[in-house]
Amino acid sequence: MNKFKRGWFPVLTGLLFAVTSAIAIAASSSEQAEQTEEKKPTQVLFTNVNIFDGFAGTLQDGMSVLVEDNFIKEVGKSITAPDAIVVDGEGRTMMPGLIDMHQHVMLNPPEGTASYQTRWDDAAGGAFAHHHLMNNMLLKGITTVRDIAGDPLDVAKAIDMGQLPGPRIYSAGGAISQTGGHGDWAGRNVPPEILGNHIDMSQRTQNTWVVDGPDEVTKAVRLNFRRGAAFIKVMGGGGVASEFDPLEIMGLAADEVARAVEIAADNGTYVATHAYHDKSYNRLLDLGVRSFEHGFLVTEPTVERMAAMGQEVVWSFQCFMSVNTFGDYDAMPGFFTHEQKVKGVAVGKGARNAAMLMNKHNVFTIGGSDMFGLPFVAQIKEDITCNVDAGYTPAQALKHWTGNAGIVLKWSGPKDPYPTYELGTIKEGAYADLLLWDGNPLEDIKLILDEDKLRFIMKDGLVYKNTIVEGDHPYFRPAKAPLTRGQYPL
Ligand SMILES: [Zn+2]
Missing domain, CATH: 2.30.40.10 (Urease, subunit C, domain 1)
Known part of the structure; x- marks a missing residue:
């Protein structure tokens, strides 16, 4: 029987457990x-x-x-x-x-998403990733990570083979973003070309894809699946930790998201999205996206719509970074610009309100820290206790990080690397x-x-x-x- 299913690892299948050393x-x-x-x-x-x-x-x-x-x-x-x-x-x-449903293990070099442009290569990125996977995740009780932008697929492969210790990893592969979107981490004067000459190191490391039009989306999504991605992450709106996109904007166009959803469905799996406000949430709900990250600016009618869909869709709550960190201009990472910090303050204000509404309407919810880079990666479990500060019971907080998370991981269907x-x-x-x-x-x-x-x-x-x-x-x-x-x- 196949205990592990990553396509690249057929030979040692079934062996891992029995060998205790x-x-x-x-x-x-x-x-x-x-x-x-x-x-x-x-x-x-x-x-x-x-x-x-x-x-x-x-x-x-x-x-x-x-x-x-x-x-x-x-x-x-x-x-x-x-x-x-x-x-x-x-x-x-x-x-x-514990299961962290929103990680970015490859984005752990000190300068965050911009790191790969000038200061670190992908070998260093993998080393940072493994250090934190081991010391700040597995050895603190986080046995599974859903990695939702970034490409740790070969680190995951090494863990599955027993070559490195670490948690299970469900990876989305590189995030799918439009030019100037939340996944465009290139410098202002760097042309972020896809599939050609990868001057943009963020794409060269396959941590993100900057794509425009359904055909480029098709290629990027299929490249992710080819490498073993379990699901797809799209950037459906503006973000905090990116340079060119105010929170209010829409991300990928409707036909671009629709193409990502179509190809994910063809592969028996699902699409998760980064988005904050009603307009993006509702467009993405219309288009069949299932996992909704952030959402700190949504209002009650959108929450009611999600509640009515039961476990067809899930809200993924990043509590600590919004309530504790993004709420406070001075507490935000030093590598953020002034504009990024102002965006963060807006998100922080909305987060408690969103959690209150999601809880009130009993929306199906998971927890994911979004905590990467020091000092945050060393305090990931504070995202769980933050759920209680935001109005959930301890049992609900833990359910977001265990039972509910396990249900969503199985949405990967035939792309599930741990299907047994x-x-x-x-x-x-x-x-x-x-x-x-x-x-x-x-x-x-x-x-x-x-x-x-x-x-x-x-x-x-x-x-x-x-x-x-x-x-x-x-x-x-x-x-x-x-x-x-x-x-x-x-
Ligand atoms: Zn994130």
Whole structure:
């Protein structure tokens, strides 16, 4: 059975879980693959855990969870598994691994989206990306990232192959933007040509595409899918972190968006959009876009329209960057211009209002931080606690980052790189991505910011943090045993 589906990775399929040492993964050979085939599945039984399942408003107390290889085989009050390694949860809270539904891992060099023009090459971009994927995402409990502009597809490939540790990545590939739009990061005098001579380094790195007309959209969307994109991101309106586009403008023209939606649908997947106001939201709703980022200037009739569409569409809430950062001129990143900061203040004002309306009308909602570049990438989980500051309950905030996120990831259909099991939930038939916490985040959401309270991180059946179980069983590397050179995590 194919456990991983990225088209570029057929050979090592199914091998990853069984090899508990990353060193062994790196040294994998066809001979080893044969041995692995015969190996009995590894089982881990968690006992005495209180479960947040990704959806419910209360914990299920005193539960057991049986993990086999890389998936959850059983959840129940008492489970018999005589061959399993047992982890006594001692009444801790278990929840699904967190899912950041709005990341830009390739945009982490210090100068943000402009970085690649003059100061860094894409090799440095990948190094920054992997550092933050590991240290500020996976090791803080974020086991899946939806990357929604930028092209980390080969970093994702290396992670899937076990060559690098890191979270799962669902990538949109390069964002689709018009000339002068939110994805046009070239200098003012640099012609942002597509598919020809890529003078614009942002396009050369495939982090964004500057396209005009349905035919150029077609080419860019298909190039993304060719590289393994799971969905498509279009720039449907003006933005904060870009130079040429006031917030009020429309982004791609209707026929350009329609073409992106058509090709995404032909590939069985969906389109997500960057947009802020009623006019762009309604045009994009008309055209079949499904994932709506930002939206901080929308009014109640638009929110009601989205609510009536149920889980056909989703609102993706970037709380921290709007409420905490964009609300305050002086708190915005130093590399922003004055005009960018003024735009940010307008967004900040609208964000609390938008969250209040979306919550009031029960719009299907996910959370995504949009927090990249230092210092923000080091404090991503404050986007979750910010949801509570904006009026949601802790259970709702966590649902945005787990259960609801897992539903939207599956909208990628045949382009889903992890198609075998569910994500964002603790139930039979979900990937074994799970966290154990001291305390109950449904009572005190802020405890998720305390890394010492995060005692156990499992992603895809492999342990990346363990401060609970003593012992030198190889399964618990990396664990309490002192780390040595070459062991994960570094
Ligand atoms: Zn973004």
